[in-house]
Amino acid sequence: MKPTTPAAEDYLKTIYAHTEWQPEPITPKVLATRLGIAPSSVTEMVKKLAAAGLIAHVPYGPLTLTDEGRLRATAVVRRHRLIETWLVRELGYTWDEVHDEAEVLEHSISDRLLEAISTHLGHPRADPHGDLIPAADGSTARVRAVLLADAPAGHSGTVLRVSDRDPAILRLLADAGIGPGSNVTVVDSATLRLDAGQAHPFSADVAAAVWLTG
Amino acid sequence: MKPTTPAAEDYLKTIYAHTEWQPEPITPKVLATRLGIAPSSVTEMVKKLAAAGLIAHVPYGPLTLTDEGRLRATAVVRRHRLIETWLVRELGYTWDEVHDEAEVLEHSISDRLLEAISTHLGHPRADPHGDLIPAADGSTARVRAVLLADAPAGHSGTVLRVSDRDPAILRLLADAGIGPGSNVTVVDSATLRLDAGQAHPFSADVAAAVWLTG
DNA sequence: GGCAAAGTTTCGGGTTGCCTAAATAATCTG
DNA sequence: CAGATTATTTAGGCAACCCGAAACTTTGCC
DSSP, X not given: OOOOOHHHHHHHHHHHHHHHSSOSOBOHHHHHHHHTSOHHHHHHHHHHHHHXXXXXXXXXXXXXXXXXXXXXXXXXXXXXXHHHHHHHHHHOOOTTTSHHHHHHHTTTOOHHHHHHHHHHTTOOSBXXXXXBOOOTTXXXXXXXXXXXXXXXXXXXXXXXXXXXXXXXXXHHHHHHTOOXXXXXXXXXXXXXXXXXXXXXXXXXXXXXTEEEEO | OOOOOHHHHHHHHHHHHHTTSSOSOBOHHHHHHHHTSOHHHHHHHHHHHHHTTSEEOOTTSOBEEOHHHHHHHXXXXXXXXXXXXXXXXXXXXXXXXXXXXXXXXXXXXXXXHHHHHHHHTTXXXXXXXXXXXXXXXXXXXXXXXXXXXXXXXXXXXXEEXXXXXXXXXXXXXXXXXXXXXXXXXXXXXXXXXXXTSOEEXXXXXXXXXXXXXX
16 A cells, blocks of 8 residues: 655544544544645645545545544554653653654654664553553554543542643643643632642633543 | 755765765766766756755766855764664664664754754764764864775774665674774785684675775 | 767656635525 | 525645756767
């Protein structure tokens, strides 16, 4: 099968990421926005990816990955997350600094090097943001999680994951000492309490980025 | 100044590499061969690089780097060699396996990550093949060296560098226990003796790849 | 000095991936 | 349910890189 280009990998990865924590399939408009490109460019690439059997698409409909497409997508996600983990664990990056670097390297690293890094790190299962790292065969664990924005007052749980989309949020949370593994309780719709510590007010942006155990 | 594309970086790097151990400037034909592309493609890119002030070129003449071009070239070479060193020292690669991986990554790694790797490795001065790693400011040490093919019988010296162009040669030499730092004597035009060990016959290919102290 | 071989450039083409503007389809709303 | 809004697609272009074929220099050699 034809090798995927960096651009195609970005499309597949973004389509995959959209359904990783929420069920609705992605639309061309949203995909264009996420990729920072014009909708017409998406139409064009979508045609190629559909012709290559990597996505399913009926005109004016949503975009879904085929099995093969999902395999390619998880491979990119695996590369991205292992690179992020490596940057944090070995090279002194903080969790808000790794995204852009991984975004580029995920398209350049060979399988050989990727597995060497994974071995070097002891085959980590999650990246610094709590996102699960797909296995080399594309299989991924599934976790039940609740978005902080959807959690009722009084809900107690462990932080599973923080979206890495906005570095500012990551810095904010790091300053508050909150990250994957933190045990917290939702005081009200805008306040979080660290179990062994103090309360922290949080914004809607933060509420839409933090995921807790159910 | 305009950022350099991966393709342009490859041109600059190859032009630079050609004069690193020998004085003659490179010609378009040789450059095309080294890059594995058609001569007409070189003409085209050369125009762009000349327009960008990175190389000097008169029609039908040789190609030479401007100061700015040399700066860009050494930056790529620095990335390439630090990556090679990192792959060997940290990730279990052997010196004949690192070239292709570095060839790709040299275009993707950020300055931030590069300096983190350099620090992590203790700022090495040479890569696994004995090639000197340019400093971050582009400055490079200069070393007097003699090509094995040009060394007279009886010449004694230390192996400074082995060209990384042919992995088979690197494997051959590794098997013989010869590498940068080995002290050797040229017995005759086809035999080398390790100072503390046995004699090894060598081919013309090997003679054109090994450099000794003068 | 002249002519063939070798090197270089020009020219017309092709691919990928992006763009804007305009056309068309789907969806929302009064 | 019809017009208005929004989403999607089509059409035409552009920049980066590459190609092969043909034209044009330079070089090497008798």
